[in-house]
Amino acid sequence: MKVSLFVTCLSEMFYQNVAKDVVEVLERLGCDIDFPKGQICCGQPAYNSGYRKDAQKAAKQMIDSFENSEYIVTPSGSCAAMFKEYPELLKDDPKWHARAQATADKTYEFTQFIVHVLKIEDVGAEYPARATYHTSCHMTRLLKETDAPSLLLANVKGLYMLPLANNYDCCGFGGTFAVKMAPISEQMVDEKVRHIEESTADLLIAADNGCMMNIKGRIDRTGKPIEVKHIAQILNSQTAEGGN
Amino acid sequence: MTEGLVHNQEEFLNNISARLGRERKQQVVKPVWKHRPQWEILKDAAPEELAAQFKKNSLEKTTAVIETTAAGLAETVRGAISQYGGGRVVTTKDARFGDYGLEPVLVESEAHVWNAELGEENIDIAKRAAVGVFFSDISLAESGTVVQFNGKDIARSVSLLPLAYLAIVPQSTIVPRMTQATHQIQQSVEAGQELSTCINFISGPSNSADIEMNIVIGVHGPVEALHVIVTDR
Amino acid sequence: MAMKIGDKSFFGRVDDALQDDFMRQAMSSAQDRLRGKKQAATVEDELVGDWEEWRSAGEEIRQHTLDNLDFYLEQLSENFTKRGGHVYFAKTAEDATRYVQEVAKRKNAKNVTKAKSMVTEEIGLNEALEEIDCNVYETDLAEYILQIDDHDRPSHIVVPSLHKNKEQIRDTFRDKANYTGTEEPKQLAAFARAQLRETFMQADIGVTGCNFAVAQSGSISLVTNEGNANMVTTFPETQISIMGMERLVPTWEELDVMTNLLSRSAVGQKITTYVTNLTPQLVEDSVDAPKEFHLVILDAGRSNALGTEFQSALQCIRCAACVNVCPVYRHIGGHAYGSIYQGPIGAVLSPILGGYEEYGELPYASSLCAACTEACPVKIPLHELLIRHRENYVKDYGKTAEKMAMKTFGVGASSPLLFKMAVKGMPAAMKPFVKDDHIENGPGPMKLWTEVRDFPAPGKGNFRNWFDNRKKGGGAHD
Numbered sequence: 001m002k003v004s005l006f007v008t009c010l011s012e013m014f015y016q017n018v019a020k021d022v023v024e025v026l027e028r029l030g031c032d033i034d035f036p037k038g039q040i041c042c043g044q045p046a047y048n049s050g051y052r053k054d055a056q057k058a059a060k061q062m063i064d065s066f067e068n069s070e071y072i073v074t075p076s077g078s079c080a081a082m083f084k085e086y087p088e089l090l091k092d093d094p095k096w097h098a099r100a101q102a103t104a105d106k107t108y109e110f111t112q113f114i115v116h117v118l119k120i121e122d123v124g125a126e127y128p129a130r131a132t133y134h135t136s137c138h139m140t141r142l143l144k145e146t147d148a149p150s151l152l153l154a155n156v157k158g159l160y161m162l163p164l165a166n167n168y169d170c171c172g173f174g175g176t177f178a179v180k181m182a183p184i185s186e187q188m189v190d191e192k193v194r195h196i197e198e199s200t201a202d203l204l205i206a207a208d209n210g211c212m213m214n215i216k217g218r219i220d221r222t223g224k225p226i227e228v229k230h231i232a233q234i235l236n237s238q239t240a241e242g243g244n
Numbered sequence: 245m246t247e248g249l250v251h252n253q254e255e256f257l258n259n260i261s262a263r264l265g266r267e268r269k270q271q272v273v274k275p276v277w278k279h280r281p282q283w284e285i286l287k288d289a290a291p292e293e294l295a296a297q298f299k300k301n302s303l304e305k306t307t308a309v310i311e312t313t314a315a316g317l318a319e320t321v322r323g324a325i326s327q328y329g330g331g332r333v334v335t336t337k338d339a340r341f342g343d344y345g346l347e348p349v350l351v352e353s354e355a356h357v358w359n360a361e362l363g364e365e366n367i368d369i370a371k372r373a374a375v376g377v378f379f380s381d382i383s384l385a386e387s388g389t390v391v392q393f394n395g396k397d398i399a400r401s402v403s404l405l406p407l408a409y410l411a412i413v414p415q416s417t418i419v420p421r422m423t424q425a426t427h428q429i430q431q432s433v434e435a436g437q438e439l440s441t442c443i444n445f446i447s448g449p450s451n452s453a454d455i456e457m458n459i460v461i462g463v464h465g466p467v468e469a470l471h472v473i474v475t476d477r
Numbered sequence: 478m479a480m481k482i483g484d485k486s487f488f489g490r491v492d493d494a495l496q497d498d499f500m501r502q503a504m505s506s507a508q509d510r511l512r513g514k515k516q517a518a519t520v521e522d523e524l525v526g527d528w529e530e531w532r533s534a535g536e537e538i539r540q541h542t543l544d545n546l547d548f549y550l551e552q553l554s555e556n557f558t559k560r561g562g563h564v565y566f567a568k569t570a571e572d573a574t575r576y577v578q579e580v581a582k583r584k585n586a587k588n589v590t591k592a593k594s595m596v597t598e599e600i601g602l603n604e605a606l607e608e609i610d611c612n613v614y615e616t617d618l619a620e621y622i623l624q625i626d627d628h629d630r631p632s633h634i635v636v637p638s639l640h641k642n643k644e645q646i647r648d649t650f651r652d653k654a655n656y657t658g659t660e661e662p663k664q665l666a667a668f669a670r671a672q673l674r675e676t677f678m679q680a681d682i683g684v685t686g687c688n689f690a691v692a693q694s695g696s697i698s699l700v701t702n703e704g705n706a707n708m709v710t711t712f713p714e715t716q717i718s719i720m721g722m723e724r725l726v727p728t729w730e731e732l733d734v735m736t737n738l739l740s741r742s743a744v745g746q747k748i749t750t751y752v753t754n755l756t757p758q759l760v761e762d763s764v765d766a767p768k769e770f771h772l773v774i775l776d777a778g779r780s781n782a783l784g785t786e787f788q789s790a791l792q793c794i795r796c797a798a799c800v801n802v803c804p805v806y807r808h809i810g811g812h813a814y815g816s817i818y819q820g821p822i823g824a825v826l827s828p829i830l831g832g833y834e835e836y837g838e839l840p841y842a843s844s845l846c847a848a849c850t851e852a853c854p855v856k857i858p859l860h861e862l863l864i865r866h867r868e869n870y871v872k873d874y875g876k877t878a879e880k881m882a883m884k885t886f887g888v889g890a891s892s893p894l895l896f897k898m899a900v901k902g903m904p905a906a907m908k909p910f911v912k913d914d915h916i917e918n919g920p921g922p923m924k925l926w927t928e929v930r931d932f933p934a935p936g937k938g939n940f941r942n943w944f945d946n947r948k949k950g951g952g953a954h955d
Binding site for chain 2: 503506507510511524525526527530531533534537538541544545546547548549550551554557558559560561562563564565566567568572576616617618619622636638642643646662663665666667669670673674677678693694696702703704705707708710711712722727728729730732733734736737744746747748749750751752753754755756757758759761762763764765766770774776780781783784
């Protein structure tokens with residue numbers, strides 16, 4: 001299956017290892033991956049801040065870049081949801097609207113693609129840890145993908161998943177919200193970290209780099225002994241006998 | 245009352261239609277709604293099941309429930325009334341008290357039957373009463389609700405002012421939910437029938453959760469409620 | 478006092494809120510309880526069926542009604558007056574309060590009882606009535622608490638006194654009303670009952686809001702639990718109900734659907750204890766019913782939303798489901814919004830009614846997590862409307878620096894070459910700030926981030942190079 005990777009700007013800048021894990025997992029599952037070089041950012045920072053025109057520029061760049069792709073896969077529910085917003089964003093632009101729709105229709109978040117397109121629920125990973133999972137708002141509410149990450153994690157050998165209280169509450173990232181409304185965002189991430197601590201997990205798994213950057217930043221700042229990893233990092237973990 | 249007055253209507257509504265970007269609508273046909281989940285609830289429930297639901301949901305709202313038959317009703321009501329000591333009994337003026345053989349009980353307990361001709365005196369009695377007794381016109385299984393069509397004789401005060409209310413619920417009045425009640429009201433409006441000045445859906449004693457989300461039973465309305473289901477009527 | 482709360486700036490109010498530990502505790506525990514109750518009465522209630530079907534039903538009813546608002550309001554007005562009621566269409570809050578004052582003067586009214594109504598808060602009705610020497614009595618327990626506490630302001634549209642604990646309420650009752658009991662909610666409620674009992678009987682005018690009006694029959698529907706709305710509409714000689722112009726349904730069939738959505742979404746009840754449906758009567762021969770019935774239909778900025786991208790905001794039925802799931806409201810409470818309409822719907826509605834000058838910051842008080850949109854029983858796309866507001870706001874009020882930054886973003890995000898340079902140049906640019914693998918004290922806007930949390934240092938490798946040069950399927954990277 002031919003897959004175009006949209007790695008996301010955050011991954012490309014800060015979390016290259018996550019990006020590499022995504023590539024390796026998908027390849028192991030038989031995908032033929034290409035990386036359209038024109039890709040930059042989905043445009044969400046501008047869009048959510050009210051800068052529609054600037055977001056449109058970003059969107060067009062992405063639509064162009066992925067024009068020939070069969071599937072677009074990205075390790076972020078939030079960025080995938082932004083792609084799904086392109087038809088609305090470009091609704092008044094007849095030249096672009098149909099192309100925007102086509103782009104939106106072939107876009108999948110990483111775990112969503114594995115479970116719903118590849119129809120795989122066990123990627124053969126092994127990762128011994130007591131972990132909990134942060135449900136990202138945009139993945140669950142905008143993309144409406146609620147099952148894929150937990151299905152995949154349930155099949156990771158050695159991984160013991162603990163429930164997370166108030167998992168439906170936002171971690172306080174919200175893109176520019178984290179700096180624009182810094183005092184409120186701080187309270188939100190603090191409560192999130194408290195719930196993570198109370199879960200007694202040693203590892204927090206997230207599926208979105210934005211949330212991850214926020215929660216990890218706070219966990220590290222407050223010196224909590226909790227590791228934070230992207231789900232791709234977990235799914236790409238192999239032991240000797242389980243390896244490919 | 246005579247027909248009422250209306251102020252500023254045209255200007256106000258013209259502004260609305262202008263904002264909506266069109267002329268004033270003279271006629272609108274309500275669409276057939278695509279989504280009508282309300283009709284699915286307890287759709288095929290037998291009367292016994294509706295009564296069981298009504299009972300369960302009344303209890304959930306801290307309303308006491310007694311089931312009886314028409315033959316046992318007088319005795320049940322007599323017993324219930326005697327439980328609410330320390331005040332009078334007030335009832336609506338309703339021919340059904342006679343039909344159900346309850347008049348002797350009312351006489352015996354010196355109940356005050358609402359009498360519009362006495363004016364305010366009725367209210368004074370009701371507000372000191374221990375219990376207000378009335379018939380439910382429609383009863384909702386889903387929520388343990390009784391419905392009153394208030395008016396001159398079926399006074400609002402009877403279910404509102406006494407410390408407790410006692411509603412007699414003939415099983416035949418139990419419908420699945422509010423849907424059937426509003427449907428009936430809608431049909432009577434469409435038929436041009438007079439509409440009750442107050443159609444009251446009542447589900448148990450008054451209550452409030454305004455203080456730290458703690459439920460307190462008994463605020464401005466009754467503190468206790470009892471639904472007496474008459475299973476064979 | 479009207480819609481606005483307090484004179485402080487938005488961040489001043491937020492700071493106040495964040496320091497109020499009790500309030501914050503009250504908000505989060507109330508949210509958790511309300512959320513649990515709502516879930517139990519909606520998606521988890523087997524009897525109610527598919528809750529999404531109900532939401533869709535609510536949405537189509539509200540959309541149809543708004544699209545034909547002029548028609549249904551005319552029908553409502555016709556049916557209400559035909560039965561002897563009086564209708565006043567009020568363009569502004571002042572028009573509405575002036576009309577109520579006129580009625581009160583004409584009736585020589587001294588005492589006015591009120592059932593809970595946000596729309597009367599919005600128009601400042603209590604002050605208007607006090608201006609003409611009427612005594613106004615709030616009778617909803619929460620509103621009563623606020624009123625005797627020197628007119629404190631509502632912090633939640635369904636439970637206005639949510640920010641107060643029982644000890645605070647006990648003290649207020651003691652200091653202002655000679656209460657001698659304990660902080661037990663049952664005792665406090667019994668005190669309010671005793672205090673208000675005679676007041677209900679003595680009132681000349683009863684004032685209510687309106688949950689829904691039924692156009693078909695000219696009826697006003699009120700949902701309550703305490704029985705106070707019944708008291709307010711049963712004993713005074715005159716009743717005045719005030720409704721936002723959008724709060725109506727075509728017929729009783731739709732009233733059923735909307736009442737169900739409201740009860741379950743607001744308080745997790747299958748139905749509120751009272752659903753009281755009042756219709757004027759040409760020949761009113763009841764002892765315990767008002768003889769005169771007025772309906773004030775209020776615009777006060779609502780029509781600003783009609784025909785615009787904000788029209789769906791008028792679908793709102795004031796259930797506060799969005800407030801109850803909002804993680805921002807959870808931490809800052811209601812007063813920080815500076816409007817009697819708080820939470821996500823407040824952030825959408827307040828700028829529509831009161832303008833961007835006053836309320837333009839509220840749409841930013843959201844992480845756009847969309848919990849509100851998911852909770853809304855009539856499917857208002859709340860988080861999208863917040864973005865629409867932001868789009869309008871930056872046009873007129875946007876800060877130059879931010880505009881420049883976003884323009885740069887637009888250019889950068891559409892030029893692969895520039896982006897490549899940025900990715901490449903970033904590790905060097907950020908180097909002075911990097912400590913081990915993260916940044917603790919970032920420059921510029923990053924400072925706001927790093928005051929609270931670490932920021933990851935830019936990765937040193939280059940993903941694109943790695944991708945091009947890797948051995949496909951070659952196993953784990955370093």
